[in-house]
Amino acid sequence: MRFSALEIIKQGLIGNTGWRPHWRSPQPKSEYDILIIGGGGHGLATAYYLAREHGLSNIAVLEKGYLGGGNVGRNTTIVRANYGMPGNSEFYSHSLKLWEGLEQELNYNAMMSQRGIYNLFHSDGQRDAYARRGNTMITQGDDAELLDRDAVRKRLPYLDHDNARFPVLGALYHGRGGTARHDAVAWGFARSADQRGVDLIQTCEVTGIDIDKGRVTGVQTTRGAIRAKTVGIVVAGRSSQVAAMAGLRLPIESHILQAFVTEGLKPCIDTVVTFGMGHFYISQSDKGGLVFGGDLDFYASYAARGNLPMAEHVMEAGMALMPMIGQARVLRSWGGIMDMTPDGSPIIDKTPIEGLYLNAGWCYGGFKAVPGSGYSFAHLLATGTHHAPAARFRLDRFARGDVIDEEATGSQHNLH
Amino acid sequence: MRLTCPVCGDRDRREFTYLGHETYLHRPPAGAPAEAWDAYLHLRDNPAGLTRELWHHGSGCGAWLLVERDTVTHDILSVRLAREDTA
């Protein structure tokens, strides 16, 4: 079924009795051409682009829980292309362009909202760094605008501009950045992949990877063995465990990232704002909740919940930046498991095992990457060659010393 | 989360900074091959469950601590001075 305004009217006339599930729930077959382990944003996008760009459809996505139940449904939904390092810059630029046509392409309302992002700066040094970043973005073909103090004061009147310690001196503005409805992105990719013949298999946990003479031959799952000559691991925070099933040890440590949402409020923040002092960023969801977050909890964790010190730090940073939010009541907080790499950048690559591919290490920035990552990973799985915008996300770059350290914080997993 | 420092006693997690897995205790000798440095700096077992890691008591005695911790439950099983382990 194609979604359209006409369809809504038609369904209204028949009491909305004609809507159908968005995808099938097939039994797993005993063999596929390609298996994707992990039904998050990246896994579903990979399956979709394999079908759409490469005409393949004998594919299954194996998800241990339900589709979109992982980080793709737990993030703060910010989409942007304001990276500066070669490797990241071209990749996120490509991903943002895919986002811009995504809803029409998928025939799905992902509530993509290019409401703009303000990265605030509070010192001369930060201004210089943002000016440089802005130039890099423009050179890449994306948009960036350096705003002075008065311009920010006019556009974001609710900030504590004259804060004695952290005065707002200006911002780097990225107008094409914004937010999207995270669940809908997963659902949209799932529905379109399903329509193109991909089997989406839920409650199917991969428990082993079968390898014969250095070549992958299939996987063991809680719903039986499934054979395939090409297998992609796309399991975000669980990458180390699944890779270990193939005897691989990854440059990854899993960490917790928390987020928070307040009760629904009247529209008050119509954009995305990031604080340059103390890690804090905020937007307002279409339901009215203020959605905000900060840094990792900083210690290795698989708990999918955080601790109080970071919650406190995030609230303090928020109050320092925009005291007006102090009256809002926090409704919920949660955490997601982040696959942190030692340079903060991801991996889209082959593994030493023939036919086994890895898509991992998205740290806390993988939502904006969903279309770009799916597109590039599908290219790698289908052709065996690296897609140009993702060609630097190599697994062996750490051993080669060719890291992509966007934040220049050194090779420690929790510092990015 | 609270840690019991062998020197200072039971303290809030805010007093400590996490460095990483105990791998950091086993620095390769000068001249070791690149693979050894790669394993030391980057590769991790990354267990879901029991792990051993280094924390620094920066707002207390300043000691480096070897902490045995569960990454799923956040339970702390033991805290020792790291220097006792490397001696």
Ligand SMILES: Cc1cc2nc3c(=O)[nH]c(=O)nc-3n(C[C@H](O)[C@H](O)[C@H](O)COP(=O)(O)OP(=O)(O)OC[C@H]3O[C@@H](n4cnc5c(N)ncnc54)[C@H](O)[C@@H]3O)c2cc1C
């Ligand atoms: C609080 C928070 C805020 C964030 N904010 C942003 C943001 O603003 N912008 C941004 O760009 N990014 C953000 N991120 C990061 C982003 O959410 C992740 O990088 C991205 O979602 C990870 O890729 P994924 O969607 O494929 O992961 P997931 O949705 O986690 O998918 C992985 C799937 O693999 C499945 N799986 C695991 N093991 C197995 C197995 N053995 N067998 C079968 N299936 C398995 C899991 O159940 C899961 O569904 C945030 C993350 C968090 C937690």
Ligand SMILES: [Zn+2]
């Ligand atoms: Zn102490």
